[in-house]
Amino acid sequence: MLGGLLAAAALLYFAAAVLMLTHLVGAATSLAARRAATAGLAGAVVAHLAHDALRWAGTGRGPFAGIHEGLSTLALLVAGVALGLRLRGGRLETLGVFVAPVTLTMLLAAQGADARPSTPLSGALLGVHVGSTILGTAAFTVAFALAAAYLVQEREVRQKRLRGMFQRLPPLEVLDVASYRSIALGLPALTLGIATGLLAGVQEAVGRGVPIASWRHYLALGVWAVFASVLVLRAVAGWRGHRAAIGTIVGYASAVAVLFGYFVRGAGR
Amino acid sequence: MTAGVVVVGLNHRTAPVEARERLAVPPEGLEDAARAVAALEGVREAVVLATCNRVELYAMGDETGAVAAELRRHLQARGGAGVTLYEHRGEAAVRHAFRVCASLDSLVVGEPQILGQVKEAVAAARAAGVLRGGLGRVMARAFQAAKRVRSETGIAEGQVSVASVAADLARGIFGDLVGRKVLVVGAGKMALGAARTLARSGASLLIANRSFERAAALAREHGATAHPLTDLGMLLQHVDVAVCSTGASGYLLTRHDVATAMKARRGRGLFLIDIAVPRNVEPAAGDLDSVFLYNVDDLERAVAEGGQGRAVAAAEAERVIAEELSVFRVEEQAQRSAGPTIVALRRRFQEAAAAELERSLGGRLRHLPEGDRAALEAMLDALTNKLLHAPTTALKEAAGSAEGDEVLRAARSLFALDAGPAEITRVRAQGEVTPQAKAGNGR
Structure with missing residues (x-):
């Protein structure tokens, strides 16, 4: 279950990053690409949040318990900010393009971090x-x-x-x-x-x-x-x-x- | 007539601003420039058009090849050496003039300024006394074509202007423009237009000009504050956007000036818009940190990119130009065919009037003082012109119509315009006999 949620979050972050990049550099503004990017990011944040919550419930280790949990929390926090900006609209929403790859890297890196x-x-x-x-x-x-x-x-x-x-x-x-x-x-x-x-x-x-x-x-x-x-x-x-x-x-x-x-x-x- | 028209020049497509600014002519120099072109060998009439985007010499002469070569030499001698010049002759030159006036040759197709600029160039040439018949008619018809293009096509609709692009850019640099300060240096219309657009977004205006009185007058008109040009360095430390459009021949702001201002600004961004040609701001100033410099080419390119959707309107406009050209061709043809008849008719009237005047002043009116004689002569001239006005117009109009030949023949026959010298003598003699006979009868 945890592995599935993690994979879903990682894939959705990746897809959202690609879609946001397409929307940013594309010649014409595509409303569909923009919406898909926001939906992808929202899905990734939900999967990520669910993963961390289940892990907390399973291991009893909170979001700041160590480098493993901390990194994942950091990634979630940053992705949350990016999602908030996208939902708010306006030009700052494009920050997601720069944030999503970092978030994905942090999420994956967290898995390699020592859990102690x-x-x-x-x-x-x-x-x-x-x-x-x-x-x-x-x-x-x-x-x-x-x-x-x-x-x-x-x-x-x-x-x-x-x-x-x-x-x-x-x-x-x-x-x-x-x-x-x-x-x-x-x-x-x-x-x-x-x-x-x-x-x-x-x-x-x-x-x-x-x-x-x-x-x-x-x-x-x-x-x-x-x-x-x-x-x-x-x-x-x-x-x-x-x-x-x-x-x-x-x-x-x-x-x-x-x-x-x-x-x-x-x-x- | 169109056969003798020649245009030689350079524009935004053929030469960068660096080349155009070497050949720039300030508005007050247009008359002299037109006079200088008209003085070239083989040139009868001339118009010099000099805008931010183009410098073009229009001329009328018999040998178009020689005239074109003269115009080229003239431009090259004035700083155009090494610059690619284009050249159109005859109907191609007329078509070019039509397209320029209708702003179809502008970087921003449909922009409204060019027509006013051509009108100023034509007014300057008239004032210089170097624009009379043929070229004057070309220009008048070009204005008419331009008006039709603007009113009958959608070319000017949804116009993206230099002012709106400048405002977009300012927003892209600063975000909200409320409370920003925009400095206008000089008093160019385009600069004021851009500044006003920024002011509408909440920015406050400052105007600096070489003539403080002019700055003060403009400031009153636009709700701005006026400053002498000597304060430019100080002003640059405080404003966010500076729009330069003075007629200065050298750089008004060097890289060093801007760098000095930037030190005092502590890195705050500065947007410099230089729409003057020659340029007012040294291009190297744009390399400084937090300084964003746009010249007239940069802005207009951006405007042109924004207006690509007007291609359909531009195609319609080209059709209007083609129609106007064929109308002009017919008119010129008519002018050519009616011309000799009108000239002969005028000569006939003038000769008759002169003969009568001479006879009267040598006879019954010989007691008249010099002043009265001149008045009488002027009165006869006016009468001749008045009497000839209606037939001249009718002949011109008829010459372009289907029954043109008939009307012309009738006129020549009615006034014996094709009569040989013997017949003319006879007619004159008759004319002379009749009054004498009347006088004799009266005695």
């Missing part, structure tokens, strides 16, 4: 650590999608192609400001996630006599520094638009690298 808790944290503190990290990463995923859409839209404007994608993607400044806000929302959450992660490091170091910070902590701090720089440079040096979008994408790539680290090195140090 990756930190010595437990109880509420583990929930806060995983929950805030996931919220921060979800916000960064949205910021990444907005930044990617910004670069595509900017290219359309600069190359003077004012039909098709230009008319379907949101205005540049809307993308820029929304990306900034997503980072501003995600950074405090990630700060909390890193702080609780470091606390776990301290607990472990005290208990086992190992260094407080692991390579994952350093990478996480690197991600934090990149996103913090995007915000600071925007305020101080007027880094907006193109530069901010590049910074956001670099920051997100490093966040993905941290997550990837979990699979390369497992839950250990």
Whole structure:
């Protein structure tokens, strides 16, 4: 049952991604393709939600219990945002194109992640650590999608192609400001996630006599520094638009690298 | 008549804006430009049409090949070296003029500005005294064809304009335009049109012009604020969109100017619309971060893409042009066949009037002072013209109809226009005898 739901969610995410892409880059706006994409995404979210709920009921491990559950929750959260934007209508709905492949990757990656808790944290503190990290990463995923859409839209404007994608993607400044806000929302959450992660490091170091910070902590701090720089440079040096979008994408790539680290090195140090 | 018409030029299809701006003629220079073309060897009449999209020299002369070569040399000497020029002669040139006026040759088929621009070019040529009969008739008929095209076809319906594309672009960059600031630099109609469209979406207008008085007048008219052009650098730091359309011959805004403004803007996006030819904004400014620069070609290409659905209307318009051309052909034919008769009739009347005047002033009226003699002469001229007006019009009209030949023959016979010198002498003698005889009888 769980396997079936997972396969259905993955297939529907894939189909929705293809349909949304077709709708975005197609020469003519097809209402049918647009509706099918939204229906596909909605189906994927429902299957995904059902899968996670059944797993919770079966294993007793909640959405923030560990990296396995956390990643799946993250994917669901981001897909939920994309679905909300599509149901609301307007040009921001096109963000789904950038979000759906990421969601699919996260969902599949979650299956490979170690189901055991990756930190010595437990109880509420583990929930806060995983929950805030996931919220921060979800916000960064949205910021990444907005930044990617910004670069595509900017290219359309600069190359003077004012039909098709230009008319379907949101205005540049809307993308820029929304990306900034997503980072501003995600950074405090990630700060909390890193702080609780470091606390776990301290607990472990005290208990086992190992260094407080692991390579994952350093990478996480690197991600934090990149996103913090995007915000600071925007305020101080007027880094907006193109530069901010590049910074956001670099920051997100490093966040993905941290997550990837979990699979390369497992839950250990 | 159409045989002598020649047009040589370049347009948006044959030359990029970089080439067109080298040959641009400001509106106030059209008269001199037409005079210069008319002074070329073999050219009798001339019109210079210079818009953002085209520079065309229309001329009338006997040797169209030689005239075309002269026009080419003239354009090449003025900065058109290395530019591909097109050329039409005879009826092809007339057809081209018709299509240009009807905006069928425009990048944005159906755009309304071109007709006004041709009218200005024709007015300038008339003012310069280099547009009289033949070419003037071509242009008058071209205006008529253009009016028919606009009223009888759907070519202007659902028109996507440069202004609406500029507004779409501004929305694509900024989203909501409420509270945005739009600066108009110069006083071009197209720039003001684009700015007004943006203002209707909630943006506020600022107008900067070399003449502050003009800026102030336009600002009053459009509910904008007026600024001197010297404030341009400062204004650029605060506005979101700048529409430039001044007649400046060099760059009004260099890359450095824009880069300086962008530093002060702290990265806020700036949309520059440069619809001037020659261009007002250095193209390299468009490479700067968060600066989006569109010139007249970019905008019009976008407009043209938006108007591809008007192909059916354009086909109808081509049919109207073909009809107008054949009407014009018939008229010209009539003009040619009625011409000698009208000229002979006029000469006959003028000679009779002159002879009578001379006789009277040498006889009974010899006491008249100089001023009265001139007045009498003017009165006779006016009378001749008045008497000739109706038959001249009738002859022109008849020449184009089925019974044209009969009417022309009747006129020549009634007024003895085909009479040889001997007969004319006889007629004159009769004319001279009769009054003398009357005078004799009266004594």
